[in-house]
Amino acid sequence: xxxxxxxxxxxxxxxxxxxxxxxxxxxxxxxxxxxxxxxxxxxxxxxxxxxxxxxxxxxxxxxxxxxxxxxxxxxxxxxxxxxxxxxxxxxxxxxxxxxxxxxxxxxxxxxxxxxxxxxxxxxxxxxxxxxxxxxxxxxxxxxxxxxxxxxxxxxxxxxxxxxxxxxxxxxxxxxxxxxxxxxxxxxxxxxxxxxxxxxxxxxxxxxxxxxxxxxxxxxxxxxxxxxxxxxxxxxxxxxxxxxxxxxxxxxxxxxxxxxxxxxxxxxxxxxxxxxxxxxxxxxxxxxxxxxxxxx
Amino acid sequence: xxxxxxxxxxxxxxxxxxxxxxxxxxxxxxxxxxxxxxxxxxxxxxxxxxxxxxxxxxxxxxxxxxxxxxxxxxxxxxxxxxxxxxxxxxxxxxxxxxxxxxxxxxxxxxxxxxxxxxxxxxxxxxxxxxxxxxxxxxxxxxxxxxxxxxxxxxxxxxxxxxxxxxxxxxxxxxxxxxxxxxxxxxxxxxxxxxxxxxxxxxxxxxxxxxxxxxxxxxxxxxxxxxxxxxxxxxxxxxxxxxxxxxxxxxxxxxxxxxxxxxxxxxxxxxxxxxxxxxxxxxxxxxxxxxxxxxxxxxxxxxxxxxxxxxxxxxxxxxxxxxxxxxxxxxxxxxxxxxxxxxxxxxxxxxxxxxxxxxxxxxxxxxxxxxxxxxxxxxxxxxxxxxxxxxxxxxxxxxxxxxxxxxxxxxxxxxxxxxxxxxxxxxxxxxxxxxxxxxxxxxxxxxxxxxxxxxxxxxxxxxxxxxxxxxxxxxxxxxxxxxxxxxx
Numbered sequence: 106x107x108x109x110x111x112x113x114x115x116x117x118x119x120x121x122x123x124x125x126x127x128x129x130x131x132x133x134x135x136x137x138x139x140x141x142x143x144x145x146x147x148x149x150x151x152x153x154x155x156x157x158x159x160x161x162x163x164x165x166x167x168x169x170x171x172x173x174x175x176x177x178x179x180x181x182x183x184x185x186x187x188x189x190x191x192x193x194x195x196x197x198x199x200x201x202x203x204x205x206x207x208x209x210x211x212x213x214x215x216x217x218x219x220x221x222x223x224x225x226x227x228x229x230x231x232x233x234x235x236x237x238x239x240x241x242x243x244x245x246x247x248x249x250x251x252x253x254x255x256x257x258x259x260x261x262x263x264x265x266x267x268x269x270x271x272x273x274x275x276x277x278x279x280x281x282x283x284x285x286x287x288x289x290x291x292x293x294x295x296x297x298x299x300x301x302x303x304x305x306x307x308x309x310x311x312x313x314x315x316x317x318x319x320x321x322x323x324x325x326x327x328x329x330x331x332x333x334x335x336x337x338x339x340x341x342x343x344x345x346x347x348x349x350x351x352x353x354x355x356x357x358x359x360x361x362x363x364x365x366x367x368x369x370x371x372x373x374x375x376x377x378x379x380x381x382x383x384x385x386x387x388x389x390x391x392x393x394x395x396x397x398x399x400x
Numbered sequence: 401x402x403x404x405x406x407x408x409x410x411x412x413x414x415x416x417x418x419x420x421x422x423x424x425x426x427x428x429x430x431x432x433x434x435x436x437x438x439x440x441x442x443x444x445x446x447x448x449x450x451x452x453x454x455x456x457x458x459x460x461x462x463x464x465x466x467x468x469x470x471x472x473x474x475x476x477x478x479x480x481x482x483x484x485x486x487x488x489x490x491x492x493x494x495x496x497x498x499x500x501x502x503x504x505x506x507x508x509x510x511x512x513x514x515x516x517x518x519x520x521x522x523x524x525x526x527x528x529x530x531x532x533x534x535x536x537x538x539x540x541x542x543x544x545x546x547x548x549x550x551x552x553x554x555x556x557x558x559x560x561x562x563x564x565x566x567x568x569x570x571x572x573x574x575x576x577x578x579x580x581x582x583x584x585x586x587x588x589x590x591x592x593x594x595x596x597x598x599x600x601x602x603x604x605x606x607x608x609x610x611x612x613x614x615x616x617x618x619x620x621x622x623x624x625x626x627x628x629x630x631x632x633x634x635x636x637x638x639x640x641x642x643x644x645x646x647x648x649x650x651x652x653x654x655x656x657x658x659x660x661x662x663x664x665x666x667x668x669x670x671x672x673x674x675x676x677x678x679x680x681x682x683x684x685x686x687x688x689x690x691x692x693x694x695x696x697x698x699x700x701x702x703x704x705x706x707x708x709x710x711x712x713x714x715x716x717x718x719x720x721x722x723x724x725x726x727x728x729x730x731x732x733x734x735x736x737x738x739x740x741x742x743x744x745x746x747x748x749x750x751x752x753x754x755x756x757x758x759x760x761x762x763x764x765x766x767x768x769x770x771x772x773x774x775x776x777x778x779x780x781x782x783x784x785x786x787x788x789x790x791x792x793x794x795x796x797x798x799x800x801x802x803x804x805x806x807x808x809x810x811x812x813x814x815x816x817x818x819x820x821x822x823x824x825x826x827x828x829x830x831x832x833x834x835x836x837x838x839x840x841x842x843x844x845x846x847x848x849x850x851x852x853x854x855x856x857x858x859x860x861x862x863x864x865x866x867x868x869x870x871x872x873x874x875x876x877x878x879x880x881x882x883x884x885x886x887x
Contacts, residue, residue, distance in 0.1 A: 197498035
């Protein structure tokens with residue numbers, strides 16, 4: 106499969122979250138690739154990020170240059186104090202009533218091409234306020250740069266689809282593939298239409314602790330469904346997942362995530378990285394969604 | 401406000417009233433926080449403030465839609481005080497300039513609406529100055545739309561840099577993907593130009609800030625005027641809500657007819673009850689309000705203090721008519737002022753507080769409201785203390801209103817009101833209430849008349865307690881003993 110398909114996969118959706126498993130997952134490369142591809146299709150993009158306050162401020166301010174490149178016309182929602190790190194000619198459009206560690210979220214239009222630094226709302230829910238504003242200002246499709254190590258931006262209430270980025274972290278390729286396989290499993294949990302009497306439904310976040318308790322309760326779980334609002338609400342460890350499945354339970358969600366694909370970055374600034382071919386092949390075997398090497 | 405502490409503000413209903421004010425603009429919110437009291441000597445200013453409320457009320461009746469339009473404009477304003485304060489010694493950035501432009505655009509719409517010649521609102525001390533010139537600084541092409549950017553019309557240098565940068569950006573956009581070195585070279589050129597653009601933009605922002613500096617005073621005056629207008633609208637809204645009346649400014653006495661306390665009325669309404677309106681006149685010197693316990697003396701006192709304070713803050717009052725003077729200070733000594741933290745007894749707290757204001761009482765014109773002074777002492781001492789305090793106050797330049805249930809403390813030169821109390825019992829004979837008493841005691845509160853009745857100085861406190869004993873048919877032997885003791 107060629108990289109071109111990544112953009113094509115995104116076409117049916119108005120909002121797409123790009124989420125990464127760790128630092129150096131190739132999130133920015135994926136984002137830039139999508140920006141480029143969608144721009145070439147003549148689409149005006151809206152860009153923002155979510156949940157970045159989990160990352161150190163240094164990551165944003167000490168980066169030698171912002172790495173996201175946008176073209177004239179792009180609408181972006183970023184924090185007030187990050188505007189000086191954007192070298193586009195800016196038109197200020199709107200100040201949202203949302204604060205972040207870098208000041209209020211400001212919606213601007215790029216009046217030239219250039220590099221931008223994204224720092225949108227800290228809380229996933231607030232993205233829901235920002236996207237309509239960007240759309241009102243002309244954005245035809247919104248891309249949301251998700252925080253590291255969090256799959257919550259893939260919340261289907263916020264983004265219609267999601268892309269998962271995986272990097273060559275650590276020395277063990279197999280471990281990375283297994284971890285991704287598990288994440289993909291969670292992100293692809295089936296959607297239930299109506300709740301049944303026997304279902305165990307959680308209205309909010311579901312911690313691993315709570316799920317372990319279910320495992321240890323000794324209750325029979327044959328044909329029982331454990332349901333959360335969406336995949337991002339399951340904070341579950343692979344072992345707990347396996348135990349639940351072994352006891353006959355199924356995990357499901359009220360609203361499924363459209364996981365478009367997995368992108369991989371075989372290089373690593375900290376070590377030797379992985380063999381690109383092997384990484385791609387193993388990943389393709391492990392997950393049931395398309396896999397792209399973005400490097 | 402005056403010497404009232406937080407507990408007292410709550411108890412008299414001032415906090416309740418203030419919580420009813422919902423400013424339309426952030427500037428109105430500031431004004432509400434800053435409300436101060438008119439003091440003796442500022443009667444003319446107070447008249448103008450009351451005039452303004454009256455004018456708004458009349459205007460609202462005549463042109464309800466136009467008031468709606470003005471309110472609509474007020475709700476659009478964002479608070480830019482913080483940015484305006486930065487103008488004298490810093491350079492504003494694009495976001496800040498965007499906010500000022502937003503304000504100026506909102507102001508232009510507001511100004512046109514408010515100054516509409518067909519509707520002359522015309523309020524004392526509330527004037528607005530046009531800001532078209534200031535808006536031109538931020539809207540050089542007169543686009544009249546909210547988005548703001550450092551337009552190339554501000555600087556020829558900027559226009560040139562951008563043109564050059566644009567050419568390179570186009571080249572980058574259409575470059576073949578494999579020409580990586582060429583791309584790097586173009587990106588580097590672009591980076592240099594972007595940096596030049598940033599420098600030039602900064603110069604423009606400095607110029608814009610400098611130009612705005614000339615209008616600092618106009619900004620400030622308009623923002624304050626918006627706040628004042630908002631506050632008058634809130635005062636008028638409140639007057640409308642509670643059917644309040646414009647008070648007359650008097651000199652040495654308080655004269656009120658059918659005065660109410662919306663806070664207490666609000667609580668009574670929840671219990672399905674109505675507050676009794678009070679009418680009274682209080683001259684310089686001492687007026688005693690007597691009556692049995694639970695007779696509503698405190699309610700009367702709090703109602704008078706609340707209305708006096710609101711009057712002094714330039715509000716309409718909750719009465720059918722009212723004449724009030726401006727005081728230098730209004731003090732309330734009541735159980736709501738107990739200084740619990742200092743561990744003083746009720747009486748200790750009262751005396752401590754009284755002693756603290758005594759010099760003020762000697763030197764200035766005050767309204768002093770004292771609720772059941774010395775209630776925590778034995779009746780003999782209590783009556784003696786109340787008597788002494790009243791004698792002292794009667795010789796001062798103050799209007800003092802004291803409530804008490806002690807007998808024999810009203811002197812001939814004092815005003816004297818009594819809470820009517822259980823007058824129905826004496827008027828209709830007590831026999832007919834005996835049947836009711838068998839089903840419960842609610843009838844007592846039902847027949848309680850809380851209105852104030854002016855009486856002679858030597859009128860005794862009604863013996864309602866004995867009447868209640870008779871109605872509920874207290875054991876005859878005990879009743880006889882009580883009657884023997886009292887009569």
